[in-house]
Each structure stands twice: as structure tokens, then as C-alpha cells.
Amino acid sequence: MTQQHTSRLRLHDTATREVRDFVPLEEGKAGIYVCGLTVQSEPHVGHVRSAVNFDVLRRWLTASGYDVHFIRNVTDIDDKILAKAVEQGRPWYNLAYDMHAELTRALAAINVLPPTYEPGATGTIPEMVDLIETLIERGHAYPADDASGDVYFDVRSWPAYGELTRQGLDDMEPAGDADPRGKRDPRDFALWKGYKSTEPESAAWPSPWGRGRPGWHIECSAMASKYLGPAFDIHGGGVDLRFPHHENEQAQSRAAGMPFASYWLHNAWITTAGEKMSKSLGNSLLVPEVLKRVRGIELRFYMVSAHYRSHVEFSFEALDEAAQGFRRIENFLERAASTLGGEVPPGGMLCADFIAAMDDDLGTSAAVAAIHEVVREGNKLLGDGSSAALRGNAASVRAMLDVLGLDPADQGWAATGGADDEKLRGAIDVLIAAMLEDRAAARADKDWARADAIRDRIKAAGIEIEDTPSGPKWSI
Numbered sequence: 001m002t003q004q005h006t007s008r009l010r011l012h013d014t015a016t017r018e019v020r021d022f023v024p025l026e027e028g029k030a031g032i033y034v035c036g037l038t039v040q041s042e043p044h045v046g047h048v049r050s051a052v053n054f055d056v057l058r059r060w061l062t063a064s065g066y067d068v069h070f071i072r073n074v075t076d077i078d079d080k081i082l083a084k085a086v087e088q089g090r091p092w093y094n095l096a097y098d099m100h101a102e103l104t105r106a107l108a109a110i111n112v113l114p115p116t117y118e119p120g121a122t123g124t125i126p127e128m129v130d131l132i133e134t135l136i137e138r139g140h141a142y143p144a145d146d147a148s149g150d151v152y153f154d155v156r157s158w159p160a161y162g163e164l165t166r167q168g169l170d171d172m173e174p175a176g177d178a179d180p181r182g183k184r185d186p187r188d189f190a191l192w193k194g195y196k197s198t199e200p201e202s203a204a205w206p207s208p209w210g211r212g213r214p215g216w217h218i219e220c221s222a223m224a225s226k227y228l229g230p231a232f233d234i235h236g237g238g239v240d241l242r243f244p245h246h247e248n249e250q251a252q253s254r255a256a257g258m259p260f261a262s263y264w265l266h267n268a269w270i271t272t273a274g275e276k277m278s279k280s281l282g283n284s285l286l287v288p289e290v291l292k293r294v295r296g297i298e299l300r301f302y303m304v305s306a307h308y309r310s311h312v313e314f315s316f317e318a319l320d321e322a323a324q325g326f327r328r329i330e331n332f333l334e335r336a337a338s339t340l341g342g343e344v345p346p347g348g349m350l351c352a353d354f355i356a357a358m359d360d361d362l363g364t365s366a367a368v369a370a371i372h373e374v375v376r377e378g379n380k381l382l383g384d385g386s387s388a389a390l391r392g393n394a395a396s397v398r399a400m401l402d403v404l405g406l407d408p409a410d411q412g413w414a415a416t417g418g419a420d421d422e423k424l425r426g427a428i429d430v431l432i433a434a435m436l437e438d439r440a441a442a443r444a445d446k447d448w449a450r451a452d453a454i455r456d457r458i459k460a461a462g463i464e465i466e467d468t469p470s471g472p473k474w475s476i
Contacts, residue, residue, distance in 0.1 A: 009064065009359045011234075012309060014242060014264040015164055019361050024233050025262060030066040032058065033224040033261070035237035035245070036118070038075040039099035040084050043106045045285045045299070045314060046270040052300060053267040053308040053362075054236045055112045055405055060358050063350075063403050071227045072115040073220060074100055076122050077213055082203060092203055093122075106287040109296040110303075111405045111412040119223045121214060125205050127222040128214045131256055132191045132207075140255040141191055144182025149194020149210035152178070153217075153252050155187050161251045164264065165243045175244065177215060189248050190215035217248035224249075225258055235261035239268050239309075268311040270303075285314065297406060297413055298323035304364050304404050325372075329397065330408055332375045332382075336394035340386050343409070348395025350403070364404065371400050432463065 009022040024030050034054045037047055051072070061068050075081075076096040085092035100120075132151055135141035140157045144150040155161045155169060162169055174186030178193060195204040195211040204211040214222075224232065230253075237246065246264065253260040272285075290299060293316065302322035306312045337344050351374055357366035378393040401407040435454055442451035458465055 009060070010361055011263055011265060012361050014246075014266050017166075020263070022233075022263070024066070025231060028065065028067060029069070030061045030234065031069045031228040031232035032061075032071065032234045032236065033220070033228055033232060034070070034072045034115075034235075035220055035241055036072045036074045037103055038078050038080060039096045039103060040078065040080045041099060042102050042286050042288075045287060045290055047103075048106055048110060048112070048287060049270050049303055049312075050236070050238050050267050051107055051112045052110060052303045052405075054265075056304060056308075056364060056403075057234075057236070057265070057362060058113065059403050059405060060362065068116075069228065070113075070116045071224065072118055073223050074103075074118060074120045075216065075219060076100065076120040077203060078121075078216060082199060092200060108412075109287065109291060110300045111296065111410060113405075113412075117227055119227060121219040121223070124219065124223050124226060125214060127226050128218050129192075129207050131218060131222050131225075131252070134256045135191065135252060138255060138257070140252070142184065143209050144194075146182040148179065148182050149192070149207075149212050150178055150182050150190055151192035151209055152183055152188040153191055153248065153255075154184060155189070155251070156185055158251050158255045160254070162247065164247045164250050167243070167247075189217060189244065191218045191252070217245055218252065220245075220249050221253045221256075221258075221260075224260070225253065230258035230260070232261060234263045234265055236265040236267070239266040242266055265308075267308040270312045270314050272314050290319075294319060294323045297408065298326050300404075301326040301368075301406055304406065305368050307365050308362055310365075326406070329371060329375050329401070332378055333394060333397060333408065335382055336378060336390060339382055340391055340394070344394040344398050345391065346395070346398055346402070346407075346409070348392065348397070348399035350399055351396055354400050354403075358403065367400065367404065371397060374400070428463075432458065436465070 010019050011022050012019045032054065034050070036051075037043065054070075054072075058068050058070050077092070081096055082092050085095045088095060132141060135153065136143070136151070139154075141151055141153050144152065162172070169187060172187050174180060175183075175189040178190035180186050191214070192207060192209055193212050193215055194209065195201075195213075204213055224235070235246070235249075242264075250260055287299075294302075299319070302319050303312070305322055305325075333344055351370055353370040353373070354367050357363040357370060360366070374393060374397055378390065378397065381387060381390040381393055384390070398407055398409065402410065405412070435458055439451050439454040442448075442454065455465060
């Protein structure tokens, strides 16, 4: 881990529409809740961007000296899960379990740290029932009078409803999450959904209003308050969750007497053809498929290179270009290690431009530019051989990459197939070394045609050769 520094972190708060100084509720500690996925299908590139963005936030807070408590939930019961399970002819809980496992593998493949805890909705139902009862007692929720077993939040009972997204109630569309016949107002949203005979019996739990299951929005209020307390620092998620999900979360939590989140952070989409990447558009790119083209560390670099609040138009051309940019950084570290006669030391100093960029609302695009600048300086130092300046420069590069989750020496990458990569690299190293020996022999014999032919064969394989004072070096 990098050395700690005095943080002057400023974050864009969706609620105030301003970039504000980050002042935690408790000095030296930071509590973060991030809305995870509804595990209905395999994760695509658009899904995992949020996880990468908030992983960077967590790493930066940790590097800044904070003790971070990071909660990311999983929605494992939902209308979509039930419908998908019927389509596939299997139990809903089996689908949710398998898709959760797929998500875990995808996040590990791009070195997203496991959260402090990852609660599932089905494991927090008693807390949800308690929260709904509190809302009913306070006059902010009511059971439907149609014997359906549904319970709704009364939006007109909470005058501040709409404040997160700055909307007037009369301008909002009706909530489409339950049958409107049991509602007092079409914008009231479901806290509890009564059991229906068309649904599996296993998808219902006991409650004071009859067997049923929770509505989507109540889940996160219950999970956040259980694991972070009634007040916590940061709530995060994708920009598409601002309304209705986060608006409803804030309203029901505060109506129940909880201060809830001090800051709201939202990451933008990865788009294709200008539209949000999603299953419904048929343009999703599953993470395992993308990782057949680039390594996990290169996919993460592609995501980190854009500011978290900027929409990213996905293309394989842009992905390949980002991968090449990262390989240049990686190649510098490899050459530095060779010149220094060993591994580049961890724990280097963060450069001032990098710190300023990260403290400015997690300005990762500027932070990546700062890394490239330090690498350019390091490449100049390589010509002078091993030196303290080179050691410090390379260690700084590693430290900055570490903050972004991009340090090639991080054991997190070794757990994602890195061992196989190392074996492959070792095999290639032996083969290239033999070809370079043949090339050296041809040059010694002044057989320039054969030497050039060997060089061209190596280049045709996508491998570049650099002649250095200590001998030829190769890179992909």
C-alpha cells in the first residue's frame, strides 16, 4: 500500500449538485454503501463500471488514512429474477446463486476488492419488516385495503419527497412496481408485496401483513442501516438509480427517523451507440467475452481512464488503444526492474499532480495523465542505468497504479489467471531468447538478410525488440 497523505478530498454530491469537501461523520473513518446488482443474468461491462469506480474511491480513502467500512449489496429476490427463472425452467434461488457467482468471478477478474460485507436482500428481511412497521406507526406507510397484502409508502406524507432529484411530486410518473388499485396515490411505491398464487411459495416470507416479499427500495434502506448505522457517509450507485430507487431510499429512511447518507455519488453509464448498455438493448458485452480480447488489468485501465461521472462510449478500438497505453506503463516497470536488478519496490511517493487529481472528485483521467508523465521521466532515466532517481521514479509509478487497482505486482491479479500468464510469458521468453541468439549469430557473421528476417518474424508475431546496452529486450 502507498504512503498516507493529508487528504483534501472533494466529492460531487448529487443531492446538492456541488463538489463539496468530504467531512466524515467520524474522524478517520468512512462508511460507504453501494447499490450492487440484481443477480438475474451474467454481468456485462456496463454492470461492472460502478464496482470499479467505487473500488477506486475506497482505495483512495484508504490511501488517505481512512478506516473504510464498505458495504455493497446484492438483490437476490426480484420480479426480474422470478421471470427469468421461469423462462429457464429452474428455481429462482438457483438462478440468483449462479449469477451471483458469475458476478463475483467478473469482479475478481478486474481486481475489485471484496467489500467489508456483501449482504443479500433475502438475508435481511426481518430488518425490512421492522422498518416497514416503523413507517406505518409514523404515518408514512399503509397496508393496501384490497386484501392483497401489499404495503405502500405514502409519498404525500413526506413533504421532502423529490428533494434528491429536485422533482415536484405532481410532475412524477406513477410508480410501476405494483398494482395501482391498492394505492392512495399512483406515485406511492411498494414496501411489501403480498404473495401471489402464480409465484413460487419459496419466494415469500411471513410478515404482519401476510406472506410476501419486500419491494426493491426498502431493501437498501434496511441493509445500509443494519451494517453502517442510521447515519453514514457515502451512498453510491449508477446514475440510473437516482430515481426512483435512491429518491425512495432517502425518503423512507428519513421518514423512519434516520439521517441516512451525507453524500450521494453516482457514476455515469458505459454506452453503445449512445444508449445505456443493457440486456434489453441486446448490446451488452459479457465480461468473460471481453477478457478474451484484453487482460483484466487492461479492461480496468480502460474504465479508470475516464472520470466516473463521464459517460463512456464503448468500442473495441478504444479498448485496444487503452490496452496499448497500459502496456507502455507496464513495459517501463519491467525495464526499470531489469535495470535495477530486481523488483521495483512498492510504497513509493505519490506525485503532487496525482494527489491533486484524485482529491478533485476522483479525477482519474488527470491521475492517469500524471502517471504517464512520471513514466516519461522514468524512460529518460533508464538510459543512465541503475540509480536512486530511477528507483524512486518507478516506485512512484507503482504506488499510483496501486491506488487505481492497477499495480501489475498486486496479488489480486495473480488470482485471476496471472499464474498461467506468467507460465506463458516464461515459455515465450525461452523461444524469443533462442531467436535472438540466432539473430545475434547472423549479425556476427554479417548475414544481415538472415538477421533482418528473424527480426521481421518476431515483429510479425506482435513482439517488439529493443537493443539496449545490456542486450536486447522484448515486449508485446
